[in-house]
Amino acid sequence: MLDSGAVPKRNLPYRDDEDATVVGKLAPVPVVKPGKRAPRLEQVGGPGSPRSFELALDETIVGRAVQAHICVPSSLISRRHMALKKNGPQFSCTDLDSANGVLLNGVKAHSALLHEGDTLQIGDVVFVFREGD
Amino acid sequence: MAFFVRFWGTRGSIPTPGYATRRYGGNTSCVEMRVDDTRFICDGGTGLCELGLQLLQSEARPADVHMLFSHMHWDHIQGFPFFLPAYETDMSLHVYEVAAGEDRIRRLLHGQMRSEYFPVTFSDLGARIVSGDLGDGETSVEGVKIRCFEQNHPGRSFAYSFEKDGKRVVYATDNEVDLTLENREQSMEKFSALRKIPPALVAFARGADLLIADGQYTDEEYAAKVGWGHARANTVVDLAVQAEVKQCAIFHHDPMHSDDDIDRIVEQARERAASFGSNATLFGAREGLELKIE
Numbered sequence: 001m002l003d004s005g006a007v008p009k010r011n012l013p014y015r016d017d018e019d020a021t022v023v024g025k026l027a028p029v030p031v032v033k034p035g036k037r038a039p040r041l042e043q044v045g046g047p048g049s050p051r052s053f054e055l056a057l058d059e060t061i062v063g064r065a066v067q068a069h070i071c072v073p074s075s076l077i078s079r080r081h082m083a084l085k086k087n088g089p090q091f092s093c094t095d096l097d098s099a100n101g102v103l104l105n106g107v108k109a110h111s112a113l114l115h116e117g118d119t120l121q122i123g124d125v126v127f128v129f130r131e132g133d
Numbered sequence: 134m135a136f137f138v139r140f141w142g143t144r145g146s147i148p149t150p151g152y153a154t155r156r157y158g159g160n161t162s163c164v165e166m167r168v169d170d171t172r173f174i175c176d177g178g179t180g181l182c183e184l185g186l187q188l189l190q191s192e193a194r195p196a197d198v199h200m201l202f203s204h205m206h207w208d209h210i211q212g213f214p215f216f217l218p219a220y221e222t223d224m225s226l227h228v229y230e231v232a233a234g235e236d237r238i239r240r241l242l243h244g245q246m247r248s249e250y251f252p253v254t255f256s257d258l259g260a261r262i263v264s265g266d267l268g269d270g271e272t273s274v275e276g277v278k279i280r281c282f283e284q285n286h287p288g289r290s291f292a293y294s295f296e297k298d299g300k301r302v303v304y305a306t307d308n309e310v311d312l313t314l315e316n317r318e319q320s321m322e323k324f325s326a327l328r329k330i331p332p333a334l335v336a337f338a339r340g341a342d343l344l345i346a347d348g349q350y351t352d353e354e355y356a357a358k359v360g361w362g363h364a365r366a367n368t369v370v371d372l373a374v375q376a377e378v379k380q381c382a383i384f385h386h387d388p389m390h391s392d393d394d395i396d397r398i399v400e401q402a403r404e405r406a407a408s409f410g411s412n413a414t415l416f417g418a419r420e421g422l423e424l425k426i427e
Contacts, residue, residue: 107416110425112422113421
């Protein structure tokens with residue numbers, strides 16, 4: 001019969017409350033505070049930059065007109081140049097028959113679905129689209 | 134005249150949903166062209182499903198849709214049974230054969246809806262299916278001149294040119310141009326050398342406002358995929374350069390390529406075009422992108 005005293009003591013490099021499958025020391029994962037970053041346009045070039053606009057509306061008009069939701073005082077953009085539309089979690093951009101068009105990542109686009117990091121250039125104004133969290 | 138092109142599916146071979154492909158998209162080949170009030174659809178890959186939904190929801194719902202297929206491989210027809218306008222009794226779908234008297238495309242669309250493959254049969258479709266053809270390789274639909282060009286692909290494939298009022302778009306997918314190059318051997322050894330495209334293809338694409346072309350492989354990948362029916366992206370660049378097109382969309386993305394892979398392919402394509410003195414705009418075809426041809 002084997003009594004407990006006969007079992008050799010293990011000489012382990014970890015404490016009893018540690019997971020035996022983990023080798024080495026793990027860095028703690030930082031706790032992220034609750035709160036979301038909203039979808040937004042970051043203006044990285046042109047008059048007024050740098051600045052950021054939250055895209056909270058179903059449709060956001062970008063243009064030179066003071067009535068535009070995002071007004072940029074540049075003579076190279078049209079009064080109503082571009083619309084950003086929200087469709088559920090997805091955003092799209094549409095050229096509103098502007099004089100100089102919309103360049104999506106360097107390609108003249110009439111409309112497009114937007115993704116994180118897309119660059120939108122209208123005249124001398126450059127935006128980067130951010131999807132948010 | 135208003136001429137718009139929209140990409141509904143840009144992927145080759147098989148749909149590739151997922152995070153890594155969401156920018157360029159995972160749906161297979163489907164491109165819509167709107168020329169004034171006339172709608173053309175090039176290929177019926179899985180992108181056709183969403184296009185159908187959009188057509189039914191649009192305020193200016195068309196009564197006629199004109200469909201042209203590059204060829205009938207799976208990735209170019211799989212969306213057809215899910216194209217809801219085909220079930221509407223007030224719709225007419227005009228399906229074009231490349232030559233008069235052929236019944237190939239209609240027969241194959243019919244075949245993929247046999248009950249072994251799909252629960253609804255072709256004859257149950259509500260829409261009027263109208264067979265058209267390109268006669269001697271050319272026809273006109275509502276003032277839009279359409280021409281076709283036979284390509285190099287297993288089982289045959291065709292490129293199409295759409296032209297109105299001096300504006301022209303060429304849709305040329307599933308074409309292994311590499312096998313037809315005049316300096317093919319050199320092109321396999323020295324990637325940087327300009328690839329001599331067959332003059333007939335250059336003439337077909339000459340001066341297009343937009344060329345949509347299959348550029349599925351990188352130079353490095355191609356050696357293992359010779360004969361599979363697809364071109365190297367850099368060969369498409371050389372076609373765009375020699376045909377002096379204004380814009381070129383690299384299309385039919387490889388299902389194994391992530392968005393980042395395609396970004397790299399496009400970046401190299403732009404560098405190559407610039408090295409040959411071209412100012413053509415090159416880009417990767419991307420689902421949801423709509424261009425105005427002007």
